[in-house]
Amino acid sequence: MTAPPAEMGEWKRHVADKLERRKASIPKEWLIPAIPDNQTDVSAVPYTCGLLTEKEIEITDVPDVSILLQKLASGVWSAVEVTTAFSKRAIIAQQAVNCLTEIFIDKALERAAELDAFLKEHGTVMGPLHGLPISLKDQICIKGLETTMGYAAWIGKVAEDDAVLVKLLVKAGAVLFVRTNVPQTLMWGETANNVFGRTHHPLHRRFTPGGSSGGEGALIAMHGSVLGVGSDIGGSIRIPASFCGLYGFKPSSNRLPSYGIVNSLDGQESVPSSLGPLSISLSGVSTLVRTIIEAEPWRYCPNTVPKPWSQDEFELKGLGGGKKLCFGIMWDEGSMKPVPPIQRALEMTKKALESAGHTVIDWQSLRHAEYVTVARSAFLNDGNDDFNASIITGEPLIQSMNPDEDPSYVAPWRVPRPKATAYEIWQLNKERRALRKALLDRWEATSAQTGTGRPIDALISPAGPYTAVPHGHVRSSVYTIIWNTMDYPSLVFPVTKVDPALDAKPIREDFWSEDDKFVYDTYDAEKFNGLPACLQVVGPNLHEEQVLGIGAVVEAALKGI
């Protein structure tokens, strides 16, 4: 293991300095009075704190990214106005839920002014994201800024170049303005680290916004940003999206360009991570994915699959224009039963799809535990070498996201394993291949049941067994991680909210697992009142366009359009 740190405690001084610098990056006039600790719901603070003008509220309350882009492109709202409004609201969010790591509003406003000048001079936008403020998870390097990724040892690590994604976003006209918080190691479904501390859920600050892209989830839920980019290796986009009531999209691992980011377990490729968007609206998600793919990222990132954006696939041309689709629906995966609001979300979605003329057939869960085991092995195969190489200044390795946990406790799925050899990794890759084949065959075999002559067009499933939960209550990511093992794209979408009148806790006495009992025991319809209930829709590997196109079909069905 790592040698004992030379200067134990030194890391705390680095952290204090970093936090000072973060504070200094907030314009003084945007500081708001401290929010009382016992105020758990801070979602109204942007309206009550008095910092935002009416117009800034109008701008930041925009319900759809496409509307915002249209107002920017037409010059109805200037990029400076929009950047100012979201910057202020992001700073309010920061003070309410502690979601930001890097704040660089001066640069953002300079950039916005350039965009305004461009539009004025040329009468046209710089690109499809003209003037749109976009937030980034604290992995996605920007030249000249630190990328800390929640490690004290990484404080002061200044990026020498922009990540490929950053270059393409900028080229498309985006305004980058903040980066967002993550859990230490990234390998958690919650968000806390020794540098920036813990990020909270806007609707209930004793609850987690999820993780690891939890800073994004909380910020976007507060409308401090309407579109951000996170990453997902087991649910890290989908968990915060589902906890925060957002759209969150995990593409296949090599569809969006990852070159130039920093990562946990970097170089681990058996079950790789994906970059992807979180947004207030499906249009935000789709626009980001389309814009980046249309920029031919494979010309800059050697990991990106050179698969051009298919507008035909997005419009579901090969699937009858999306008029009569067939969905699989998975009610549960067999080890953790979803809580009542998630079950209700499934029922609502099935009913809505059927009313819209689609077919929905049951999908029996397929050996989820094995898919999770393979992914966990891939992640733990280094015997913590990667984590240890990142905590060299002496900060402790965080072993639980529960603030009240005994510090000696280690979550069972985090217990370090012996270092695997190359040959052992090769055998694991073979196991993963067999699992991918089993699910692919299962998927294809549905052709016999769908009535369309095709396999199911997509699969609807819970994104987890619960809505947002109190800090420390996230359990195994069994509902999301299977799609990382499979490398299938998955879109989280909001369906409903917890309603105590509809989502009362049933009586259950038999449980499928300890986690199942824990999820049941800790569910409380009154306490969870109003929290979003989301699902995910999944499609085959590298069929991002299909999943996003079907996302629009599902959304329309739920809205009764």
Add this chain to the structure above:
Amino acid sequence: MTAPPAEMGEWKRHVADKLERRKASIPKEWLIPAIPDNQTDVSAVPYTCGLLTEKEIEITDVPDVSILLQKLASGVWSAVEVTTAFSKRAIIAQQAVNCLTEIFIDKALERAAELDAFLKEHGTVMGPLHGLPISLKDQICIKGLETTMGYAAWIGKVAEDDAVLVKLLVKAGAVLFVRTNVPQTLMWGETANNVFGRTHHPLHRRFTPGGSSGGEGALIAMHGSVLGVGSDIGGSIRIPASFCGLYGFKPSSNRLPSYGIVNSLDGQESVPSSLGPLSISLSGVSTLVRTIIEAEPWRYCPNTVPKPWSQDEFELKGLGGGKKLCFGIMWDEGSMKPVPPIQRALEMTKKALESAGHTVIDWQSLRHAEYVTVARSAFLNDGNDDFNASIITGEPLIQSMNPDEDPSYVAPWRVPRPKATAYEIWQLNKERRALRKALLDRWEATSAQTGTGRPIDALISPAGPYTAVPHGHVRSSVYTIIWNTMDYPSLVFPVTKVDPALDAKPIREDFWSEDDKFVYDTYDAEKFNGLPACLQVVGPNLHEEQVLGIGAVVEAALKGI
């Protein structure tokens, strides 16, 4: 390491039995008189041995796969006639150069009869490969047949299912009839193992046809097959294709379906192998790749990238229809200077392309040694665990392809290494990523020089520093392996033949490396007289269509069309 074998020597009895069974699978009436050992050139044996009828010679001498497919589709030649002719010629090749492992002509003839009946009944072909006999490297499993892959321990290992590729070939109307020899472990550029022995070059039996798809190379050079499928992890399709004067195509690693094959280092994914065709004609290569991709292999193989065949890309529509392309040309990689016929092939190709209106600019070689080092590390990271797991019946691990080598000698790049840990593999993957980025950037940067507004459309390079060489004389695959590390598609194409009048050995006194001196010292224009000289043409990752389309442009230029 492996425990000492319980029954040393037992493996030899398995080998003897296997060879008996191989012999028994040859129709007695197709045995020809033994060819004298001192007859080195056996390329004329099919014409002199008296086994083939005039029509069978006409059929098997077909100069182009597209012509053969046309004759089959139109019923001019029946599938049974064609299968019989190629089966006989393959058996002649086997007796001349020892290229076959599995021989299943009875099944092939049954299948051919079915195809003839189908054509008669429906008036149309079963698929684009209707009636075409296709040979397969001894990795590509066929239900009910053994897959030995050159390991004594694998004798008797009967496949329970067809590989996905096999299913798609059969669906497309192909007739499978033989499988072909490989070197033990596959990790050689020559072809010999303890089960089936050594495969020879048809033009000179003291020379190697290359490897590891050397059985394919030798068989196709003898026109015992006009199209076969091999695999390539460092040059294993391209080396035999270039030694034997064939077209050989290594696609990107996940473009053709690999599910259901057996492999060496199976599960190693840092620098993976690719399946791909070898053929007497470019049409054979292109038809196979297009047919398989159009069969949507990603619906059956979880490793295959779901990138549909792009006919537009194949027709170079985005590259001005291929009228005015710009090529990079690499004269050497800096450690082994190509012998005179290879240099001449480069000059001929450059001149032909320029005469046809294209531009050719010099490409400076880029750190080839580092690309090779990364690949070698990927292959050796298991400390021989994989090889040891495959020689458990006690056969020796072959350490040199030189028949006269001291048995204690181990080629330097084969010396076993300590077993790497997961973390070490992750660091290697990061190195590989940096190398991929460096070459991608170099490629893109050529835009400034091409005059087309695009980067170079393809790169022309030697496929090795030499033509075919005597057994044991193959050295490091530095010219081919870089495109495995990069995962770029590469097509080998024939250009010319060694001509002592044109390819005299120049005087050289300074050498770039020991291997460079060895290549120079062992080159002998008289002895190598008539051996084919081939090159490779390379394009960006997953742009198979572009490389094949450009292959046609290069071929037309060389033919002065």
